[in-house]
Amino acid sequence: MTSSQHLEKLLLSCRGLSPQTEGVSRCSRFRLTITTEQRQALDRKLIAAQKLGDLRLSKFILTIFAAVHYQETEQAALILQLSVAQVEAYVHKFLCYGVRGVAFTKPTGRRPKLTTDQRRELSRLIDAGPQECGFSGACWRSPMVQQLIRERFAVSYSVFYIAELQKNLGFSYQKAAFVSDHLDDVAR
Template sequence: MLAFRLTVSAACRRQLEQKLNIAQQMGKIEQVKPVLAILSLVEGATVQATAMIVKVSEEAVRQWLHLFLVKEVQGLTTNNPPGRRPQLTKAQKQELAQIIDDGPETAGFPVACWRWPMIHHLI
């Protein structure tokens, strides 16, 4: 593996630290980890050590490094989470949670214990 030292300008470092603070305040771990990884590499840590610190694979660290080198700080932004979009909106999920909390008898089922087919029927 090619060994090199990653150095960034003071302005870029401030951008990274600002992005880290915002992501931490919002509780977005998927945005915290890449920024922490890049800051760790800037401090001189190896890819292997960074992967252990951030608790991700070495390949993930390499991918984040590649994105950072190509697109700078903007490359670490995740736009859309992977996977299918949820079928229910937040309001529908809250309504379903309330129905489940009220119990199946209140929802018109003749039993006192929820089963998956009944919940599936509600959805």
């Protein structure tokens, strides 16, 4: 027995419906039926999602199966531990895109503060040296790079992140180690 069949029996027993009503949802607004091919494709996706441990995709597919077998979205939401709005959104996505829409893309994350062109420009400026950029020192320090970025690109980075940014740009860096004043210079 596949997990979708197990869920279907669970949902049917909770609702008091017989297996003859299987495949039809009598929602107050629409009636959802799926073809055998769609059911098989959803079963394959569900098995793959469960093997990968993708809980979100598994709940999406189980929501579709619940919508096919049940009248009330509230009950499906309760059983699957989702909000009613999320159940309706999953069903809406399935209605719009079919089985192809039953997928999630990984979020890309936060965009970097500096664009690729700005990073290239920063690399060029760091290669040129601090004196070429208007600083009096002979070698770069993190506060100098921080000031350069703020002046040229109007982007503010923490001084503690500058070393990591330099590493990401391909530069080697040294973080200053704390040395106590009372230690003997000769012994070091």
